[in-house]
Amino acid sequence: MARNSKVVPESKKALDMLKYEIAAELGLPVGKQMSLNADTEFATELGAIPSSSVKEDYWGHISSRDTGAVGGRITARLIQRAEETLFSL
Secondary structure (H helix, E strand, O other), X not given: OOOOOOOOHHHHHHHHHHHHHHHHHHOOOOOOHHHHOHHHHHHHHHOOOOHHHOOOOOOOXXXXXXXXXXXHHHHXXXXXXXXXXXXXX
């Protein structure tokens, strides 16, 4: 089985939404929201973040530590939701 294959392929959209939700909570400038964030817009004008990186699903300017934090929070939130589901039965 491939490393990045999903057990439930239909979950990709929901996981992407969760990824961007958590990135927004952490204040990371990624995806469409990047163009809506005034600080990010200012940073692109200064050249701190290349304006060409303002794209959907681009994470190349985010540090490994921050992307790992997003992944960790996704895992924690999925476990929390699974536990809530199990305990509500």
